[in-house]
Amino acid sequence: MSTRIAHCSGYIPDFSKSAAQRREHRLNILLTSAGRRNYLVQWFVQALAGTGRTGRVFVADRDPRAPAQVAADGFIPLPPYRSADYLTTLGQECARHEISLLVPLNDYELSALAGEPAAVLAAAGTRVLVPRLNIQRTIEDKYACAELVRAAGVATPTTRLGSDLLADPAARDDLGDRLVVKHRFGSGSSGLVSCTTDDLEAQLRVCALTAPDRSGLASSDPDQPRYDLVVVQSRILGVEYGIDAVADFRGRHLACLARRKLSMRAGETDRAVTVDPRPFAEVGGRIADAVAAPGLIDLDVIVDETGRSWVIDVNPRFGGGYPFSHLAGADVPACYAAWHSGLEHDPKWLTATPGVTAAKYESLTTIAGFDRE
Numbered sequence: 001m002s003t004r005i006a007h008c009s010g011y012i013p014d015f016s017k018s019a020a021q022r023r024e025h026r027l028n029i030l031l032t033s034a035g036r037r038n039y040l041v042q043w044f045v046q047a048l049a050g051t052g053r054t055g056r057v058f059v060a061d062r063d064p065r066a067p068a069q070v071a072a073d074g075f076i077p078l079p080p081y082r083s084a085d086y087l088t089t090l091g092q093e094c095a096r097h098e099i100s101l102l103v104p105l106n107d108y109e110l111s112a113l114a115g116e117p118a119a120v121l122a123a124a125g126t127r128v129l130v131p132r133l134n135i136q137r138t139i140e141d142k143y144a145c146a147e148l149v150r151a152a153g154v155a156t157p158t159t160r161l162g163s164d165l166l167a168d169p170a171a172r173d174d175l176g177d178r179l180v181v182k183h184r185f186g187s188g189s190s191g192l193v194s195c196t197t198d199d200l201e202a203q204l205r206v207c208a209l210t211a212p213d214r215s216g217l218a219s220s221d222p223d224q225p226r227y228d229l230v231v232v233q234s235r236i237l238g239v240e241y242g243i244d245a246v247a248d249f250r251g252r253h254l255a256c257l258a259r260r261k262l263s264m265r266a267g268e269t270d271r272a273v274t275v276d277p278r279p280f281a282e283v284g285g286r287i288a289d290a291v292a293a294p295g296l297i298d299l300d301v302i303v304d305e306t307g308r309s310w311v312i313d314v315n316p317r318f319g320g321g322y323p324f325s326h327l328a329g330a331d332v333p334a335c336y337a338a339w340h341s342g343l344e345h346d347p348k349w350l351t352a353t354p355g356v357t358a359a360k361y362e363s364l365t366t367i368a369g370f371d372r373e
Contacts, residue, residue, distance in 0.1 A: 026053065026054050026055050026098060026100060027048060027051060027053045027054070027055035027100050027101065027337060027340060027341060028055050028056050028057075028058065028097055028098050028099050028100050028101075029044055029048060029055065029056075029057045029058065029099070029100065029101045029102075029103065029336075029337075030057075030058045030059070030060055030076065030093075030094065030097070030099045030101070030102045030103065030126075031044065031057070031058070031059050031060070031068070031072075031103050031105055032059075032060045032061070032078070032090075032102065032103070032104050032105060032106065032109055033060070033061055033062075033104065033105045033106035033109055034059035034060065034061055034066060034068035034069070034072070034105060035061060035063070035066055035067070035068055035105070036066070036067050036068060037068050037105065038067055038068050038070065038071040038365070039071075039323055039326075040068075040105075040318060040322075040323070040333070041057060041059055041068050041071035041072050042071045043326060043331070043333045044057045044103075044333045044336075044337075045057045045071065045072070045073070046333070046334075047331065047333035047334040047336065047337040048337050050334055050337065051337045051338060051341050051343070053341060055100070056073035056074060056097075057072050057073050057074075058072055058073060058074040058075065058076055058097055058099065059071075059072040059074075059075055059076070060075070060076040060077070060078045060090070060093070061075075061077070061078065062077070062078055062079065062080050062081075064077050065367050067365055067367070069367070070365045070366075070367060074097065076093045076097065078090060078093070081106070081108050081109045081112045081216075082108075082112075082215055082216065082217065086112065087112070087117050091120070091121065091124075094121060094124070094126045095124065098125075099126045100125065100126065100127065100340060101126070101127050101129070101336065101340050102121065102126050102127065102128045102129065103129050103295075103317075103318075103336070104128070104129065104130060104317060105317055105318055106187075106317075107140060107187040107188075107216075107315060107317070108140075108187065108215065108216040110130050110131070110136055110140070110316065110317060111136055111137070111140050111214065111215070113128055113130050114130045114131060114132070114133045114135075114136035114137070115132075115133030115136075116133075118130050127249070127340060129249075129293075129294050129295045129317075129336075130293070130294075130316070131291055131292070131293035131316050132292070132293075135148075135291055135292070135293065135316075136316070137214075139291070139314050139315070139316060140185060140214065141184060141185060141214070142159070142182065142183075142184050142185070142186070142231050142313075143159055143161055143184055143231050145313075145314055146159035146231075146233075148290055148291075148314075149287065149290075149311045149314065151290070152286045152287055152289070152290040153286055154283050154286050154287060154309075154311050155308055155309065155310045155311070156310060156311050156312065157180070157233040157234040157235070157236055157310060157312060158174055158175055158176075158233065158234045159231055159232070159233045160172070160175065160231065160232050160233075161184070161227070161228055161230070161231060161232075162181070162204045162207070162208060162227035162228065162229075162230035162231065162232055163227040163228040163230075165200070165204070165232055166201070166204070166227055172197060172200070172232075174234075175197075175232065175233070175234050176234045176235070177196050177197050178194070178196060178234070178235035178237070179194070179195050179196065179197065179200060179232055179233065179234065179235055180192065180193070180194055180195075180232070180233045180234075180235045181193050181194075181195060181200070181203045181204060181207050181230060181231075181232050182207065182230070182231060182233075183207065183210070183211045183212060183229065183230065183231075184211065184228070184229045184230055184231045185211070185212055185213060185214050185216070185229065186211070186212060187216070188266070188267035188268065189264075189267030190210075190212070190267070191207045191210060191211060191230070192267075193206070193207065194235055200232070204225075204227060204230055204232070205225055207230045208225035208226050208227045208229065208230050209222060209225050211225075211226055211229035211230050212229070213226075213229060233312075236302045236304055236310045236312065237302075237304060237305070238302045238303050238304035238305060238310070239260060239302065239303050240260075240261045240300065240301070240302050241258055241259060241260050241261060241275070241280065241300075241301045241302070241303060242258070242259045242261055242269055242272065242298070242299070242300060242301075242319065242320075242321030242324075243256055243257070243258050243259075243277070243280050243283070243284050243298075243299040243300075243301050244256065244257040244258075244284075244296050244297070244298060244299070244319070244321070244322055244325060244332070245284035245285070245287055245288040245296070245297045245299060246288075246295070246296050246297075246332060246335070246350055247288050247292070247293065247294060247295060247296075247297070248294070248335075248339055248345075249294040249295070249339045249340065250294070251288075251291075251292035251293055251294055253284070253285045253288035253289055254345075254350060255277070255350035255351070256277040256280050256281050256284035256285075257274075257277055257322070257325040257330050257350070257352050258274065258275045258276070258277040258279075258280050258325075258352075259272040259273065259274050259275060259321050259324045259325060260272060260273050260275050261321070262357070265360070267320075268319075268320030269319075269320045269321040269324065270359065270360050271357070271358070271359040271360070272321060272324040272357070272358065273324075273355065273356065273357040273358075274324060274325060274328040274352045274353060274354050274355065274356045274357075275354050275355075276354050277352075279303075279309070280301065280309060283299075283301065283309045283311060284297075284299065287299060287311065287314060291314070291316060293316040295316070295317075295332075295336065296316075296317070296318055296322065296332055297314065297315070297316045298313075298314075298315040298316075298317060298318065298319030298321065298322070299311055299313065299314055299315075300312045300313035318332075323358070323360070324356070324358045325352040326352075327356060327358045328352035328353045328354075328356035328358075329348065329351060329352050329353050329356075330349060330350060330351060330352040331346075331348075331349040332349065332350075334346070334349045335349050335350065
């Protein structure tokens with residue numbers, strides 16, 4: 001038994017067959033690491049109401065004051081995903097609340113749940129929307145992910161490990177002069193910086209000192225930069241788009257949603273305008289077929305001056321760009337509720353009106369009655 005699944009052994013007996021059967025008649029949904037995404041929670045509440053089935057929407061987070069809990073029907077405090085208690089606690093809570101569908105919203109939680117943990121939960125009645133383990137481990141590694149994209153027949157920037165470039169300067173020759181340096185196992189544009197070959201080594205060191213490992217844990221030793229945890233890519237100049245390649249729960253690609261990014265904030269799309277997805281249909285379909293994951297796959301794409309599309313990032317979860325398509329008419333949460341219920345989706349749920357410009361903004365909510373130490 002692997003170390004990761006060993007933590008699950010404490011909760012396997014808690015899932016009785018009767019509990020799994022009861023979930024067939026309810027649709028309780030859990031969004032993990034919901035954080036500040038109140039809007040997404042609200043959309044799942046609305047989607048659940050639209051199915052005509054009894055159910056509730058829960059959110060889980062390590063922060064007992066996560067704002068998203070205010071929009072949910074219930075809140076589940078969880079330990080950090082790296083904690084030895086994480087899988088045990090999650091399993092117990094899924095059993096206690098009879099969770100039917102678990103939707104992870106954090107890259108590192110996808111990694112913690114892929115494979116045996118998801119299989120154990122599924123056998124007990126909780127469907128977990130994660131890719132297969134080998135695919136997730138490829139996607140979470142930006143060096144390996146570049147090869148997956150290339151093998152799918154989609155353009156992606158030339159990608160090298162920082163450690164390889166330092167060991168063999170000739171390995172830089174095909175990268176060009178404009179470069180992008182970022183964390184190999186990062187999330188949310190962590191460590192990302194643009195540079196040239198002239199200041200590459202300095203930027204490599206800065207990036208390596210804060211680079212997390214596969215579990216998201218950064219080194220605490222400033223004297224030991226991990227250059228193998230940094231990737232360097234050719235910088236592609238062009239217009240950046242956010243694409244959602246949407247597949248059903250069997251991993252079959254159905255549609256794409258597309259936005260042109262207008263501005264970014266904290267590594268996430270802040271303003272965007274919806275566009276015709278047809279120019280991205282082939283790219284989205286190829287990636288969706290290669291990943292074969294259930295649900296939405298968030299893609300970052302740059303279109304260069306020749307019109308060629310380059311995929312620069314792949315995340316099999318709701319990303320920061322989906323809300324812009326939702327405001328333009330799409331409704332992927334409704335698709336999830338329908339598919340889990342064995343129903344067909346309404347085609348309009350996978351369609352967004354082009355030309356809708358939207359922006360995120362700050363808001364406040366009280367958490368009175370939700371205060372937890």
